[in-house]
Amino acid sequence: DAKxxxxxxxxxxxxxxxxxxxxxxxxxxNEYVYWYRQIHxxxxxxxxxxxxxxxxxxxxxxxxxxxxxxxxxxxPHATLRDTAVYYCIVKNYGGSQGNLIFGxxxxxxxxx
Amino acid sequence: DGGITQSPKYLFRKEGQNVTLSCEQNxxxxxxxxxxxxxxxxxxxxxxxxxxxDFQKGDIAEGYSVxxxxxxxxxxxxxxxxxxxxxxxxxxxxRGTSGNEQFFxxxxxxxxx
Numbered sequence: 001d002a003k004x005x006x007x008x009x010x011x012x013x014x015x016x017x018x019x020x021x022x023x024x025x026x027x028x029x030n031e032y033v034y035w036y037r038q039i040h041x042x043x044x045x046x047x048x049x050x051x052x053x054x055x056x057x058x059x060x061x062x063x064x065x066x067x068x069x070x071x072x073x074x075x076p077h078a079t080l081r082d083t084a085v086y087y088c089i090v091k092n093y094g095g096s097q098g099n100l101i102f103g104x105x106x107x108x109x110x111x112x
Numbered sequence: 113d114g115g116i117t118q119s120p121k122y123l124f125r126k127e128g129q130n131v132t133l134s135c136e137q138n139x140x141x142x143x144x145x146x147x148x149x150x151x152x153x154x155x156x157x158x159x160x161x162x163x164x165x166d167f168q169k170g171d172i173a174e175g176y177s178v179x180x181x182x183x184x185x186x187x188x189x190x191x192x193x194x195x196x197x198x199x200x201x202x203x204x205x206x207r208g209t210s211g212n213e214q215f216f217x218x219x220x221x222x223x224x225x
Contacts, residue, residue, distance in 0.1 A: 043216030102154030
């Protein structure tokens with residue numbers, strides 16, 4: 001599975017959009033981009049995933065560049081409860097192992 | 113409510129003792145996973161199981177053992193052979209191993225004294 005690069009930390013004001021970038025320049029054609037988040041001392045929570053089209057759900061939007069070498073997770077109206085570590089993961093959809101390779105992620109701090 | 117549970121949330125053991133961490137899911141998922149997380153780090157895969165009575169080593173399996181006798185349960189034993197067992201242990205499950213989102217339990221924080 002390809003590696004990802006994320007900034008170690010970001011701040012965001014409450015109520016504003018949080019835009020979390022991720023570089024995955026070596027992503028291959030059958031690899032999806034997944035986003036998870038982990039609130040302190042809890043298990044990670046799935047947010048969203050996509051292949052090449054932009055995706056939106058009730059939690060967030062995922063924007064993937066046309067060349068698929070980078071993506072951005074958007075939390076449209078960040079709240080204090082969105083403070084967490086956000087992990088960007090690329091995974092081969094057809095992989096037999098199935099595990100997710102977690103890097104260190106981006107620690108997002110939402111401030112009042 | 114469907115979900116994945118781990119017990120206990122905090123566990124203390126003396127050095128040299130084996131300890132078993134529980135993981136149960138009622139999501140009817142075929143695949144289950146055990147990860148380890150150290151402070152400030154990402155998750156690392158210990159073992160995974162794609163189906164009952166089958167499991168595979170992950171990246172850091174040494175000093176650990178698992179069993180998968182039932183679909184719902186995937187207990188992890190931390191043996192005395194694990195050199196640095198103090199960590200946060202996370203269990204997850206998914207419908208399959210191909211492209212399915214993983215659901216995580218709340219984790220067990222193991223401290224070996």
